Amino acid sequence: MKTITLDEPFKLSLGESSLPSELAANEALVKVHKVGICGTDLHAFAGLQNFFSYPRILGHELGVEVLEVGVEAANYDISIGDYAAVNPYFHDGECSACRQGKTNCCTHMKVIGVHEDGGMRERFIIPMSNLYKADLNLSQLAQVEMLAVGAHAVRRSRLEAGETVIVIGAGPIGLGTAAFARLKAKRIFMIDISPERLDFVEKLGLAEVIDGKEDVVAILKEELNGDMPTTVFDATGNAKSMVNAVNYISHGGQLVLVGHTKGDLVFNNPAIHSRELSIHCSRNATVEDFKTVVDALKSGEIDVEQWITHRATPEELVENFESWTKPETGVVKGLLEFV
Ligand SMILES: [Zn+2]
Structure with a gap:
């Protein structure tokens, strides 16, 4: 079967590997149809990803079809032929975070496609507890994990109506966050420094846009009659942006850091203290968030059909991956398709 491996930074190769066999009772063999490409994959490609070793099979945003099931399938309500999204997160269920129900930040978190081999291969074996079968198309299923990260950030914020x-940051995680935040918010703005991304947000009708290179504080004050937003999500992973975001927040408000960076964040204490600012980090997603996403896609409350800007076969992906890392290529969401 075709398998794409990231051998080392900047070296993606397409090869053949043997078919998996030997299903455990709680496992399923799945056929991978669609793989979403995300910032983590691009970072790993560029050699910038934390806690990452090579060689690695990437791919953690997956739309799959169940080909074979272990003997416990009935316990998981999984059958041959089901289409499913994949929860790529593996938690230990025992640590302090897991005991608090915060499996998304398990002390021993492992993510397939990051810490272990992922889904850029035609078939692989996965525990059935990590499959969410849903009556969605395979492209939608491949976007569930990305959206779950946004849904989790919004749930973490306890955003209130109005x-x-x-x-x-108007990348896929920012878009996912905005898609869920706008279901509650009275007004929602997206800030980015890429004109192409701002145009894309406007075209989707997802939010009002502000060019991050302009005087954002002045624009907000004018738009909001001197008030400032109460909840700000930063999905850039850029330390300068994350720290500067404080200036866009009302007194009594909150900052949710969805993106993350390798470096230190140094906040100005008067700026955060005068606001009595709450700063939250948001990491990955839980089962509840995956369910929220599947329901929102099913009901049509969230529609991501237009978010896919690029599609590639395995051969094309290996050939063109480097160009997908460049902003001028205009990739918002790229999909690898095994056909
Ligand atoms: Zn744990």
Whole structure:
């Protein structure tokens, strides 16, 4: 079967590997149809990803079809032929975070496609507890994990109806965050420094847009009659943006850091203290968030059909991956398709 491996930074190769066999009672063999490409994959490609070793099979945003099931399938309500999204997170169920129900930040978190081999291969074996079967198309299923990260950030914020919200960073995670935040917010702004991305947000009708290179504080004050937004999500992973975001937040408001960076964040204490600012980190997603996403896609409350800007076969992906890392290529969401 075709398998794409990231051998080392900047070296993606397409090869053949043997078919998996030997299903455990709680496992399923799945055929991978669609793989979403995300910032983590691009970072790993560029050699910038934390806690990452090579060689690695990437791929953690997956739309799959169940080909074979272990003997416990009935316990998981999984059958041959089901289409499913994949929860790529593996938690230990025992640590302090897991005991608090916060499996998304398990002390021993392992993510397939990051810490272990992922889904850029035609078939692989996965525990059935990590499959979410749903009556969605395979492209939608491949976007469930990405959206779950946004849904989790919004749930983490405890956003209330009628708030004014900013999402900084209009990549896929920012878009996912905005898609869920706008279901509650009175007004929602997205800030980015890429004109192409701002145009894309406007075209989707997802949020009002502000060019991050402009005087954002002045624009907000004018738009909001001197008030500032109460909840700001930063989905850039850029330390400068994350720290500067404080200036866009109302007194009594909150900052949710969805993106993350390797470096230190140094906040100005008067700026955060005068606001009595709450700063939250948001990491991965839980089962509850995956369910929220599947329901929102099913009901049509969230529609991601237009978010896919690029599709590639395995051969094309290996050939063109480097170009997908460049902003001028205009990739918002790229999909690898095994056909
Ligand atoms: Zn744990």
